[in-house]
Amino acid sequence: MMNRKRWMWVAAGVLAVAVGLGLWWSPEERAGEADAAALEEASAPEVAAAPSKPAPSVARGEAPAAAPPPAEEPRAATVVALKPGDVPPEPEVENPPPQENDPIAPELPQTAQWKLEKTTHITALLGRDVERLERERELAEARGDDARGRQLETLIQRQRGRLTGLREEIRVLTEEAAKESAAQ
Incomplete structure (x- = not known):
């Protein structure tokens, strides 16, 4: 069954x-x-209708001579009618000319104001990440997961060190941006 x-x-x-x-x-x-x-x-009947040569007779004791390979008849390419929306292929060219590339646009200037805005944005994102890690650490300690708590504490210390460096960089960039705007 x-x-x-x-x-x-x-x-x-x-x-x-x-x-x-x-x-x-x-x-x-x-x-x-x-x-x-x-x-x-x-196409099968056409191939079957091709004339075949009679096999040469071999006398006793003689080795059969190596027959030359039969000459292959050139076969015509299959032609398929184009359907609406089909695009015929372009003919192949022996040595096509090299393709011209578009000119490369010049890089925009990275001014002190631009760098200041980017650094401020990165600092904000990193600050949010530190807050999230602190919440995770508190939850891990509440669960009694000391190993995860130590791991998160290490991550928090590293991120705070990066934040300190970024805040110093923001201070320097603020001064440079002020000088830059005064020069213009």
Whole structure:
């Protein structure tokens, strides 16, 4: 009884995969496969109708001479009618000319005001990160997770050190931005 149920589940799985694959391919792809099969069938009689050379007779004791390979007839390319929206390919060029690249735009000046704004933004983000880490540390200590609490404390100390450096940089950039605006 269990064996029969297993086979039924396997059969249902195979059927589901087959249906899924059938729905996966679009009707256009299936039509393209049918067209390819029809072209193969149409070209098969032409190949069979090609004249064949009779096999040379070999006398007793003689080694058969190596027959030259049959000369292959040039086959015509398959021509497929263009459908609406199809674009014919461009003919290939032996040595195409090198492509011209667009000119590179000059880099915008990174003024002291610009640097000040970026540093202020980074400092604000880092401050929020420190606050989030402090909340996580408090939660970890409340849970009794001392290892996580020490890890978060180390991260907080590092971030506070970075914040101190950024605040000093903001002070310097503020002075430079003031000098820069006074010079203009």
